[in-house]
Amino acid sequence: MVKALAFTMEPGLVAELASHTRRLAGEAVLVAPKEAASKAPAGVYTKAYILEAGDPAAFAAALEKVYNEYKPDIVLTIASKNNTTAAALLAAKLRLPMLTEALEPRIEGSTLTAKRRVLGGRAEASYRAQLPAVLSLARGAAEPLQEAGGVEAQPLEAPQPRVTLLESKEKVREAVNLEEAEIVVGVGRGFRSREDLKLAEELAQLLGGVVGASRPIVADYGWLSEDRWIGISGKKIRPKLYIAIGISGAPQHMAAAMDSKIIVAVNKDKNAPIFQYADYGVVADLYQFLPVLIKKLRERLNR
Ligand SMILES: Cc1cc2nc3c(=O)[nH]c(=O)nc-3n(C[C@H](O)[C@H](O)[C@H](O)COP(=O)(O)OP(=O)(O)OC[C@H]3O[C@@H](n4cnc5c(N)ncnc54)[C@H](O)[C@@H]3O)c2cc1C
Numbered sequence: 004m005v006k007a008l009a010f011t012m013e014p015g016l017v018a019e020l021a022s023h024t025r026r027l028a029g030e031a032v033l034v035a036p037k038e039a040a041s042k043a044p045a046g047v048y049t050k051a052y053i054l055e056a057g058d059p060a061a062f063a064a065a066l067e068k069v070y071n072e073y074k075p076d077i078v079l080t081i082a083s084k085n086n087t088t089a090a091a092l093l094a095a096k097l098r099l100p101m102l103t104e105a106l107e108p109r110i111e112g113s114t115l116t117a118k119r120r121v122l123g124g125r126a127e128a129s130y131r132a133q134l135p136a137v138l139s140l141a142r143g144a145a146e147p148l149q150e151a152g153g154v155e156a157q158p159l160e161a162p163q164p165r166v167t168l169l170e171s172k173e174k175v176r177e178a179v180n181l182e183e184a185e186i187v188v189g190v191g192r193g194f195r196s197r198e199d200l201k202l203a204e205e206l207a208q209l210l211g212g213v214v215g216a217s218r219p220i221v222a223d224y225g226w227l228s229e230d231r232w233i234g235i236s237g238k239k240i241r242p243k244l245y246i247a248i249g250i251s252g253a254p255q256h257m258a259a260a261m262d263s264k265i266i267v268a269v270n271k272d273k274n275a276p277i278f279q280y281a282d283y284g285v286v287a288d289l290y291q292f293l294p295v296l297i298k299k300l301r302e303r304l305n306r
Pocket of ligand 1: 234237
């Protein structure tokens, strides 16, 4: 029977984690902040520990104590910045193999196998590791388990973090939630000025969507805020429709847009890599195409 130590520093991922834990393990304990630990389903976990999220290094040190007592075959988490950092620190400390952004994990005997998207999502690689191992699962790969509560949760003491947080200030944000948006209009270096982005903003508004951007638009030109950044170093999107305009389709951008249901690309270069990902491609100059598209949409929507 596989024994798992499941953990999450992000309370919002606890139901998804429970779903994977139930499938992979015969017996498991959970370590999570109170809000999540109190929801640990009894059908999945025998015990829950409350550990407030803070510094991933301190979280990993507390996990190590549970690991040494419980001796699990596998440590499970769902990929997020903090979770993966804590998992990596734990794996390094315990000298365990670790698979990240894992999909379709399986355990047979003492062997763990999983897949992972590589080359910006254009290929899938398969991996194998011997248990005990640490597994950081790709987000969104399992239906969250909607069974709540039943396990008594006890506090776990975290060691003093070696880094002390002195102050944190909230970033100035625009009211945009790219990750949840159903329609995203992406803008790239095909736009010649900040002023010209109005075309994309108008299109997004007509469609009820939001504007996102490739890295240069945010990081190099500063035309839009970081909330709009799509890519491995920005936000991951999963809209029903992604319209990428003047974006070449670099792997670092597309890796975070691949899960869009429908991808439409507008690019004047017919050989642009984005067309390999697009469901619909428009080879056109955006300055000619967008005004026509906007006009037609206005006529259609009567606006
Ligand atoms: C470690 C690392 C991390 C990175 N992380 C990210 C990330 O998170 N997100 C990200 O986006 N990038 C990221 N990048 C950068 C990435 O590699 C690309 O450089 C970037 O995505 C390119 O942005 P772009 O498509 O807007 O620009 P370009 O590659 O310059 O493409 C512009 C496109 O616009 C087209 N075009 C030009 N004029 C017009 C016109 N008038 N009408 C229609 N089409 C036109 C061109 O044909 C071209 O295909 C990262 C790179 C590295 C090394």
